[in-house]
Amino acid sequence: MERRPGRKRGTWAIVLLVLGFVLIGGPVAVMLSRFTATHQASDNMLPTLVMGDLIVLRKDPSEVRRGDVVTYDPGTWGLEGPFLGRVVAVGGDRVSYAMGDEALTLNGQPLDEPYVKDAPGDGGMAFDVAVPRGRVFILGDNRGNSADSRFHSDGDGGTLPVSAVTGVEEDQEGPEQLALGAAMLAGVCLLPVGIGLGIAALVVRRRKPVPTGPVWGAVHIDRP
Incomplete structure (x- = not known):
């Protein structure tokens, strides 16, 4: 049986497109x-994030760690969010600051915060909080312009439940993100190849009609 011209190209075109x-x-x-993704809408995270920056976040995080940049719902503070901030302490930690100190104290040790704008104590608010289990203490990196846990100490020392955290910033150069990006790039490269093979198959079929052979069982009759 004679194969239709361009059949192989057509098959590969379908495979590559799929x-x-x-x-x-x-x-x-x-x-x-x-x-999910969101844009930074204020200056409270300078210099880490400037207004208008796009942040990619993992939704419904299973774990929130010290140092994580997060979005959170400040509803228990009587505010409407979401807000962006940094988790400075988690359940079981003790975090404090006294006016004039050069750094916050976390579990009795000075906290190194290279991400903070100007001074860690900007904002003029002293605090000493033992963070309950299942809660987090959140501050902005721009301490002089951030309505964070320091200013809502009436309930549980200004801490929020972990459930108030709605997203954790994702490392856009992490292995999972790179793998997803590589897969998408490969797909984008395969589509034009598949389309090209499909067009080539159609062209070949139109230019080379399928030859027809004798029909089995037919009777040949000579004309007189």
Whole structure:
């Protein structure tokens, strides 16, 4: 049986197109289900984040750690969020600051905060908080312009429940992000190749009609 011209190209075109859509659609679905993005809307996280910066966050984080940049719901403070801030202490920690100190104290040791704008004590607010289990103490990196845990000490020392954290900043150069990006890039590269093979297959089929052979069982009759 004679193969149709361009059949092999057509098959490869379909394979590459399907694979390309899977490699693009899969990572997109993962990112939409597990990650979200927001823009920084204030100066409270200078110099780490400036107004207008895009931040990618992991939704519904299973763990919140010291130093994490997070979005959080300040509803228990009577404010409407979400806000952006940095987790300075977690459940079981004791965090404090006395006016004139050069650094915050975490569990009896000076806290190194290279991300802070100007001085760690900017804002003129002293505090000494033992963070209850299941709660976090959140500050802005721009201590002189941040409505954070320091100013809401009426309940649990200004701490918030971990459940108030709605997202944790994701390292955009982490292994998972790089793998998803590589898969999407591969899919984007495969699509034009598949489209090109599909067009080539159609062109070949139009230029080379399928030859027809004798029909089995037919009777040949000579004309007189």
